[in-house]
Structures are given as C-alpha cells and as structure tokens.
Amino acid sequence: MRSIHLPWAIGLVLFTLLTGCTGDVKESASIQAQGRLGFAPLEDDxxxxxxxxxxxxxxxxxxxxxxxxxxxxxxxxxxxxxxxxxxxxxxxxxxxxxxxxxxxxxxxxxxxxxxxxxxxxxxxxxxxxxxxxxxxxxxxxxxxxxxxxxxxxxFPSETRREYAEGAIEGSLYLALERAGHSPNLALAMSQVYAWTIDFSRIQAGDNFRILYERDWIDDNPVGMPRILAAEFVHRGRNFPAFLFDQGEGPDHFDETGASLRKAFLKAPVEFSRISSRFNKKRFHPVLKKVKAHLGTDYAAPHGTPIIAVGDGIVTKASYTKGNGKYVKIRHNGTYTTQYLHMSRRNVKEGQAVRQGDVIGYVGSTGLATGPHVCFRFWKNDQQVDHLREEFPPSTPIKEEEKARYADAVATWLNEMAQRSSGSTPQLAFDTP
Ligand SMILES: [Zn+2]
Missing domain, CATH: 3.10.450.350 (Nuclear Transport Factor 2; Chain: A,)
Known part of the structure; x- marks a missing residue:
C-alpha cells in the first residue's frame, strides 16, 4: 500500500527541496530517486x-x-x-x-x-x-x-539520503560527531527544533533518529543537510519532525500536523497601548537626554497581568535600579525576551513557563514615569525591534493536505525503521 505512495512522496520532497536549485541538481536527484525506487540508473558504458x-x-x-x-x-x-x-x-x-x-x-x-x-x-x-x-x-x-x-x-551534484541515530551523553554535536556526521547536522537539528527543544539543555538519556539528505559535488558535501524526518526523545517524550510543503515552502511539522515553528504572542499584555516604540535615538523622559530605547513600552493599568510571549525558561527574576522588578525568559537558542518595571514578579529563576503564563504584573518600578511594561527582545544576542521582525507563518497542515501528509510521514517512518540499528529505544506516538 505504502509503495504506491512512495514515488509521490519522494517526488514531492525532492521537488520542494530542490526548488530554487539548479537543473543539474534536479536531474541527478531524480536519477537517484529512481535508483531508490528500484529502477537502477543505467550503467553508462x-x-x-x-x-x-x-x-x-x-x-x-x-x-x-x-x-x-x-x-x-x-x-x-x-x-x-x-x-x-x-x-x-x-x-x-x-x-x-x-x-x-x-x-x-x-x-x-x-x-x-x-x-x-x-x-x-x-x-x-x-x-x-x-x-x-x-x-x-x-x-x-x-x-x-x-x-x-x-x-x-x-557543478553536477547528486543528492544523497543519509541516516543518523544515537544517544546523548554530552551534546547533540558530540553525539553526531562521534557517529561520523557533519557538525552542520547538529545546526540543522537545532533549527528544526528551535521552538521545541533547547539543545544547550539536553541531557544524557535523550536520543535521536534523523533521516536527512545532502547535496554532494565531487564526493564533498555542500550546503546544509536537509532534515526529512527526525525523532528526538527529550526528557522521556518523543518530538517527531517531518518535512512537508503544503504550498507555503518546506516546513517541519509534528505528528499532529502542527508546525514546529511557534509564533510569539504579539504583545506581553492584553488591552494595552504602545506608549513608546523601539528607538535607537529616543529622548529619555526621566533622564532628559538622548538614550537608545531598546524595547517597546506597553502602557496598561497597574496590576495588569504580564504574560510570557512564548514557551521558555526564566533566566532572571530580579531587580535593578533602572529595570525595576523584571523577568527575563530564554525561549530557545535564538530568542530571549525581558519584561521590565513590574509591580510584582510571578515566576522564579529556572522555572519553565508556557506561552500565555502570567509572569508578573504591570507596575512602574525602576526608571518609569507611569505603569507600563518595557518589553525587550533579543535575537541571537542582539536587541531588536520585535515589531519589525518577520516571523514566518506557522500554519498547521491544512485539511485538504492531511492525507498527503500522512502518506509522507508513513514513508519517512518506514524508511527510518528500515535503517535503524534498533539501538535507540523507540517511543511511540500517534501517527497522523
Ligand atoms: Zn521601555
């Protein structure tokens, strides 16, 4: 039954992955795909x-x-x-x-x-x-x-399908390196799971299986590996990821068809108004001098709940003269947010929070003229204006694509099962 869907799945993935690549790549990739499907490429004489x-x-x-x-x-x-x-x-x-x-x-x-x-x-x-x-x-x-x-x-290239599996002892990077895979694969995994797993905090006992492909030119890998399917077992829970394109570009989805990329909430307080935007040359109302404002101020009544804009770990729940009472949340390897001038904090350092959790309440502690949250946003350790950041859409698998998605997932899982050495414990999840 599945083999009927195999040509479609491979064709789809190759097509979507290679869009934007050169004709040479497509051609050699399709030759390889045919090889995989049992039509051996013709031996040239x-x-x-x-x-x-x-x-x-x-x-x-x-x-x-x-x-x-x-x-x-x-x-x-x-x-x-x-x-x-x-x-x-x-x-x-x-x-x-x-x-x-x-x-x-x-x-x-x-x-x-x-x-x-x-x-x-x-x-x-x-x-x-x-x-x-x-x-x-x-x-x-x-x-x-x-x-x-x-x-x-x-240059003529070929796309090769590869598989990695292993258990974490130190880091994913080390586990992959030990198994002879490129450090780029660890990077690709951290991108796929950026919103789900903080790879700087994974622990011994976590394990993974990865089906991926890379382009090769003259027996050298070029560019980043593309993760077709992966399972990452973290703290006893399996986080699967499958590559699929439903017409919005290739993206990774979980077993329920939800995108692995989660959106941040637009603002840390509901029913607020922006009283001051991110501005590198703002005249500071309290200090009376030009000082960069590396955040967005949301004015709201004293005591209004402040919510985490995304899942993460509280890295700071503290006080400084300027910030007043504040909370800082690390969401993943890329994004961190901070919430200042709270009247009261509602979380502790080291605590895991979910998107929408109340982490504190609006106040005017620190350098503030009135009750507001100064919301700060870091991307790769740089403070940025989150209102100007483009967060790619994270639409779940659409109703009309669900059957195709289920077929694609079945194909990937089948292939991973065939390649698996059986050394990593399997954790079941409901397939779509
Ligand atoms: Zn501010």
Missing part, C-alpha cells in the same frame, strides 16, 4: 574520461571536445590578468572580459584560493576558455576567442 576530459565535463563542455586543461588556484592579490597575460591571452580580451562580460561575472570578485582552469585547443594550443569556480556549487566560463561570451553554471 562510455569510455573512461581522462583528467582533461573530466575537467571539461565539470564545466559544462562536451568531454569529447578537443581541449586540454591547465589548472591552478587564484593567488593572493592575483587578478585575471596576472593569471592569463603570461599564458598568451591578449590585453583586449582581458579588457573585454572585465567590462563587457561583467553581467556574467565581475572578475574583480575573484578570490584567492579559488580554483581556475585554462582550456586550450589540443590542436593549436591556443587558449580557448577560462573557467573559475565562484563557489562550491557555481562556476563561470569565459570564452577567450574573438566572439567573447561565456556561461555560468552549477
């Missing part, structure tokens, strides 16, 4: 390519083109003319590339350490094309003949 032909093929030439290649790396302070003038390329051609072909690639952006290749005609030894690797993924080729021009392209 072409003759082995020599080193020159292999380079030619990497940069989009027909390998049978009669070219020979000289390769190097851009040296420190080297420009295009440093490389090509001594190799018989005329000043006019170099000038043409630097000016007329700037749309294709601005050669002033060439960087030390990047590879270059000079392709010559094997017949007359004349320099024909100059290729430069812009990044791990992209290159540009300039024609060196009178006609000019050239092309930009992406």
């Amino acid at each position: 072409k003759p082995e390519l020599d080193a020159h032909q292999q380079q030619a093929q990497r940069f989009g030439f027909n390998p049978s083109a009669n070219l020979k290649v000289e390769s190097g790396e851009v040296g420190k302070g080297q420009s295009l003319s440093h490389i090509l003038s001594p190799r018989g390329v005329s000043t006019q051609t170099l000038h043409h590339i630097a000016t007329e072909e700037r749309e294709l690639f601005d050669v002033r952006r060439m960087r030390a350490g990047k590879e270059w290749h000079l392709f010559r005609s094997a017949d007359d030894d004349l320099p024909k094309h100059f290729a430069y690797a812009i990044s791990d993924r992209e290159y540009v080729v300039f024609n060196l003949g009178d006609q000019g021009g050239g092309w930009a392209g992406a």
Whole structure:
C-alpha cells in the first residue's frame, strides 16, 4: 500500500527541496530517486574520461571536445590578468572580459584560493576558455576567442539520503560527531527544533533518529543537510519532525500536523497601548537626554497581568535600579525576551513557563514615569525591534493536505525503521 505512495512522496520532497536549485541538481536527484525506487540508473558504458576530459565535463563542455586543461588556484592579490597575460591571452580580451562580460561575472570578485582552469585547443594550443569556480556549487566560463561570451553554471551534484541515530551523553554535536556526521547536522537539528527543544539543555538519556539528505559535488558535501524526518526523545517524550510543503515552502511539522515553528504572542499584555516604540535615538523622559530605547513600552493599568510571549525558561527574576522588578525568559537558542518595571514578579529563576503564563504584573518600578511594561527582545544576542521582525507563518497542515501528509510521514517512518540499528529505544506516538 505504502509503495504506491512512495514515488509521490519522494517526488514531492525532492521537488520542494530542490526548488530554487539548479537543473543539474534536479536531474541527478531524480536519477537517484529512481535508483531508490528500484529502477537502477543505467550503467553508462562510455569510455573512461581522462583528467582533461573530466575537467571539461565539470564545466559544462562536451568531454569529447578537443581541449586540454591547465589548472591552478587564484593567488593572493592575483587578478585575471596576472593569471592569463603570461599564458598568451591578449590585453583586449582581458579588457573585454572585465567590462563587457561583467553581467556574467565581475572578475574583480575573484578570490584567492579559488580554483581556475585554462582550456586550450589540443590542436593549436591556443587558449580557448577560462573557467573559475565562484563557489562550491557555481562556476563561470569565459570564452577567450574573438566572439567573447561565456556561461555560468552549477557543478553536477547528486543528492544523497543519509541516516543518523544515537544517544546523548554530552551534546547533540558530540553525539553526531562521534557517529561520523557533519557538525552542520547538529545546526540543522537545532533549527528544526528551535521552538521545541533547547539543545544547550539536553541531557544524557535523550536520543535521536534523523533521516536527512545532502547535496554532494565531487564526493564533498555542500550546503546544509536537509532534515526529512527526525525523532528526538527529550526528557522521556518523543518530538517527531517531518518535512512537508503544503504550498507555503518546506516546513517541519509534528505528528499532529502542527508546525514546529511557534509564533510569539504579539504583545506581553492584553488591552494595552504602545506608549513608546523601539528607538535607537529616543529622548529619555526621566533622564532628559538622548538614550537608545531598546524595547517597546506597553502602557496598561497597574496590576495588569504580564504574560510570557512564548514557551521558555526564566533566566532572571530580579531587580535593578533602572529595570525595576523584571523577568527575563530564554525561549530557545535564538530568542530571549525581558519584561521590565513590574509591580510584582510571578515566576522564579529556572522555572519553565508556557506561552500565555502570567509572569508578573504591570507596575512602574525602576526608571518609569507611569505603569507600563518595557518589553525587550533579543535575537541571537542582539536587541531588536520585535515589531519589525518577520516571523514566518506557522500554519498547521491544512485539511485538504492531511492525507498527503500522512502518506509522507508513513514513508519517512518506514524508511527510518528500515535503517535503524534498533539501538535507540523507540517511543511511540500517534501517527497522523
Ligand atoms: Zn521601555
């Protein structure tokens, strides 16, 4: 039954994941997908390519083109003319590339350490094309003949499906490293679970299973791993995550079809009005001088409940002369919020709070002219104006997508079960 849905699920995920990638990637990925589905890719019976032909093929030439290649790396302070003038390329051609072909690639952006290749005609030894690797993924080729021009392209890549599992002893990073996976996988996991699990606080006994894919070019992984499905057992509870695109871009959802990204509440007090916005050059009403206001003030009557805008851990419930009584909440590895000038605090340091919990009451302790909450918002340790932050939508799986989602989840779980060594304990959850 499930195998009927397999082509669809893989096709969907590959399609959604690769949107925005190059045709090369799509093509090789679909070949791989076919391989996975039992249609083995055709073994090519072409003759082995020599080193020159292999380079030619990497940069989009027909390998049978009669070219020979000289390769190097851009040296420190080297420009295009440093490389090509001594190799018989005329000043006019170099000038043409630097000016007329700037749309294709601005050669002033060439960087030390990047590879270059000079392709010559094997017949007359004349320099024909100059290729430069812009990044791990992209290159540009300039024609060196009178006609000019050239092309930009992406190196042929393939997408490989990989699986990781393990138990936490120290950190997720260490657990993955020990199992031979890239540190980027820990980063990708922390992004998927940013709203659910604080990876700086995971504990021994937590465990995980991850099905992911990465793009590979010339046997080197490039870019970030994409997590297709994961289960993270944290404090005895399983937190599954599944990648799905319901038309709003790929996102991770849980077993109920809820997005793993949770929205913050818009404001920490209901029925309030904004009395002062985030402003780096505000004239301070009490201090009577220009002082950055790195928060948003919500004026509300004395004693109005102040609520946590998201789930988190109280890292501070304290008092300073300026802040008055205040509470600080760490939501995840990215976001922290703080609530100042409380008349009374309602939480203790170290306490876990849920979104909407009352953490204190409006007051005017500290430097305040009247009852209000000064609400402060940190993103990656920088204070930002939360009203200007774009929080991506976190729509749950739509009714009409639920059947497709359930099929996709069944496919991922099936694949993880097949790859699992059985060494990590499984915690059941209701599948959608
Ligand atoms: Zn304020």
